[in-house]
Amino acid sequence: MKLDCFGLVQISPLRGDTLLIKVGVEHMRAKCYYFLENNNMHMAKTITRQMEVASIFAAPILCRNLKILNCLGFHGTCNLKIRKLGRERLPHVAQQLWGLLERYILFWKGGQLQLMENTLKEMVSNGFPVDSATGNAFLLYYSEFGSSSEMEAAYGRFKRSGFSIEEEGIRAVASAYIKEGKFYRLGEFLRGVGLGRKNVGNLLWNFLLLSYAANFKMKSMQREFLSMLEAGFSPDLTTFNIRALAFSRMALFWDLHVSLEHMKHDRVIPDLVTYGCVVDAFLDRKVGRNLDFALTRMNVDDSPLVSTDQLVFDVLGKGDFHSSSEAFLECNRQQKWTYRKLISVYLKKKYRCNQIFWNY
Numbered sequence: 001m002k003l004d005c006f007g008l009v010q011i012s013p014l015r016g017d018t019l020l021i022k023v024g025v026e027h028m029r030a031k032c033y034y035f036l037e038n039n040n041m042h043m044a045k046t047i048t049r050q051m052e053v054a055s056i057f058a059a060p061i062l063c064r065n066l067k068i069l070n071c072l073g074f075h076g077t078c079n080l081k082i083r084k085l086g087r088e089r090l091p092h093v094a095q096q097l098w099g100l101l102e103r104y105i106l107f108w109k110g111g112q113l114q115l116m117e118n119t120l121k122e123m124v125s126n127g128f129p130v131d132s133a134t135g136n137a138f139l140l141y142y143s144e145f146g147s148s149s150e151m152e153a154a155y156g157r158f159k160r161s162g163f164s165i166e167e168e169g170i171r172a173v174a175s176a177y178i179k180e181g182k183f184y185r186l187g188e189f190l191r192g193v194g195l196g197r198k199n200v201g202n203l204l205w206n207f208l209l210l211s212y213a214a215n216f217k218m219k220s221m222q223r224e225f226l227s228m229l230e231a232g233f234s235p236d237l238t239t240f241n242i243r244a245l246a247f248s249r250m251a252l253f254w255d256l257h258v259s260l261e262h263m264k265h266d267r268v269i270p271d272l273v274t275y276g277c278v279v280d281a282f283l284d285r286k287v288g289r290n291l292d293f294a295l296t297r298m299n300v301d302d303s304p305l306v307s308t309d310q311l312v313f314d315v316l317g318k319g320d321f322h323s324s325s326e327a328f329l330e331c332n333r334q335q336k337w338t339y340r341k342l343i344s345v346y347l348k349k350k351y352r353c354n355q356i357f358w359n360y
Contacts, residue, residue, distance in 0.1 A: 031172065075278050101243065126289075132163040139165065143172035148180055155189075165193060167200045171311070174207045183211040196231060205231075206238050213246040214315045221246060234266065238309040241273045245316045248277035251285050253317065270298060273308045275339050276322035283321075283350060300340040321346055 035043040049353040135158045147311060153172065158165065170193065177186040190208045205228045212221035225243065240263050247256040256277065263270060275298070282291045304325065325342045
């Protein structure tokens with residue numbers, strides 16, 4: 001169906017002008033993205049300039065234009081454009097623009113921290129407020145691109161501003177500490193945030209347990225788990241699996257059994273990680289004959305799935321059964337898998353490996 005823009009302009013000039021501008025903007029923007037994807041920077045830059053000359057000042061479009069300029073490496077140009085909008089022509093658009101920028105951090109994805117700091121100062125000097133969303137966005141940025149000391153300094157400024165760190169920020173900071181193996185500092189950070197916070201669920205407690213499980217500090221992990229229960233928090237699947245992974249690696253069969261009973265009592269459904277903890281614990285210690293007994297209290301006919309927080313694997317990795325099962329599931333997507341089938345295939349694989357070993 002073709003749209004008769006000329007006829008629409010004649011019938012309703014105002015609606016027609018609006019439509020023509022919208023169609024033109026979308027067309028130019030699509031062309032710009034096309035050239036960017038095909039690494040034709042010269043044409044992308046040309047179209048961006050054409051859009052600027054056309055005085056297209058809608059905030060979302062400006063955000064995209066500035067993002068394109070940033071991709072092209074024109075960081076200084078981005079700064080100049082915001083100054084121009086804020087001081088000379090359209091302060092209300094600049095305000096909207098900052099609202100978008102501070103939530104999605106479209107600026108300077110190349111890790112130019114000082115440039116970002118300067119822009120924040122420019123924003124404040126122009127009278128634009130720095131709110132909680134802006135603070136969380138900057139903290140995310142420092143967690144991804146800065147060193148741990150720079151991130152800690154940014155978090156210190158954030159706290160002094162009286163803002164509350166959100167779930168995404170907590171994850172970003174925790175991930176940064178985990179990458180550097182600074183689990184003690186991670187624990188300090190989590191306590192500083194406040195383990196009693198209810199609006200982020202079990203996230204803080206889970207990461208605290210993970211910081212102890214990383215170095216297999218079992219007594220400390222158990223102590224904090226009891227503190228979590230006393231504080232009124234209910235363990236979720238990630239909570240149980242952090243403990244199960246630690247128990248499995250340390251061959252603490254009784255603790256693993258008690259944890260599974262606790263899961264059943266709280267009606268927390270185990271996932272592939274939980275089954276992997278049980279299978280790996282028994283097979284690694286050469287007590288595979290007792291595996292059936294261990295699995296009697298679990299529903300092995302369920303379909304396999306993984307619902308554990310991914311950061312757990314960054315710290316403790318994946319067990320052999322977990323990794324092998326994911327490979328089976330990937331290679332045979334058509335087949336309807338259950339935990340029983342996965343365990344059966346895995347046991348056959350282990351049996352063949354042992355046969356080959358003893359034959360040599």
